[in-house]
Amino acid sequence: MxxxxxxxxxxxxxxxxxxxxxxxxxxxxxxxxxxxxxxxxxxxxxxxxxxxxxxxxxxxxxxxxxxxxxxxxxxxxxxxxxxxxxxxxxxxxxxxGQVYCYIDNSLEICRSLRAEVRQYVVTNGAVSTQTNKLKLSGLYDVMDGVFISDEIGASKPQRGFFDYCLERVEEKDRGKILIVGDSLTSDIKGGAQAGIATCWFRPLGTAGGAEYAPDYEIESLGQIFDILEI
Ligand SMILES: [Mg+2]
Structure with missing residues (x-):
């Protein structure tokens, strides 16, 4: 583990x-x-x-x-x-909702993580758009749950959004939960406020970041394996 x-x-x-x-x-x-x-x-x-x-x-x-x-x-x-x-x-x-393109080999990465961790999607967007895109891309089926802001009535980084999700995930120890996202103002800020660990996905060349202090930074999705120590 x-x-x-x-x-x-x-x-x-x-x-x-x-x-x-x-x-x-x-x-x-x-x-x-x-x-x-x-x-x-x-x-x-x-x-x-x-x-x-x-x-x-x-x-x-x-x-x-x-x-x-x-x-x-x-x-x-x-x-x-x-x-x-x-x-x-x-x-x-x-x-x-009808077009998608994977970043790195995200589907393969999420698929191979299935045996190791529980995975949930946390996204700001319209329910039908995000659901369609996730289903078409195959990501929907490898997730243990999908949380979409429009359904919840609150968006990242709001506490309401994170409270809703964290009440519904299996893991109750917030120290064992990690959010991975490209946005400092929604993913990292929201995750930090909710008391979970944060990982900033920062592809090479992305600027900024002094204002927020993510716990981890990765430049490619494959680096997630190092953080998870698997
Ligand atoms: Mg994003």
Whole structure:
């Protein structure tokens, strides 16, 4: 038995390449709505989206405001007219759940960890989008449980989110639970507040981090085996 019995995995940017899904889903939706989108626009959308998620983490806006508001801001900036932001947001959420790309060999890693630890997904996002993506990718079936913010009514890093998950995982000793995620402001901050160990997934070249002090840092998912001492 290693140091930890339980892993809480972030999904987007950790097990699955979110930027890839975002790019493909945006292209599909713009095509569906009869418009063109450039790579530059996609990069800009990504910044706008990040800003909205930060505001949600700070409790400044609701999830519904995030889903539609990011497209209202984006369309306004590029003077895109005649597309209903709410309809576009719905199409986008659906498209997002249909494309995935593994980071490192995440599915194989989670599969081989099954015999060693319990694993749960902890993700901020829409229930149908995240569930579809997890099922399509095969990750759903290797998990012992899946926790999605929309279902819980609270998001990482809020205490409500972590309380909900920690009440439902088998392991009751928080010292034996490790969260692995790419976001300092949601995964690492939230995990630290909840009193569990934290591992920052920080692919080479990722900047920042002085504000938060994760217990571990990894640059590739395979390094998780060293931390688990297996
Ligand atoms: Mg993430």
């Amino acid at each position: 290693g140091r930890f019995s339980t892993l809480l995995w972030d999904v987007d940017g950790t097990l699955l390449d979110f930027l890839y899904s975002q790019r493909i889903a945006l292209r599909r939706c713009f095509a569906q709505f009869g418009r063109d989108v450039t790579d530059e626009m996609i990069r800009r959308y990504s910044q706008i989206n990040d800003r909205y998620w930060k505001r949600l983490e700070l409790g400044e806006i609701t999830r519904q405001e995030l889903f539609t508001g990011r497209f209202l801001t984006f369309f306004e900036e590029y003077d895109v007219r005649g597309i209903d932001a709410e309809a576009f947001s719905g199409a986008y959420q659906e498209a997002l």
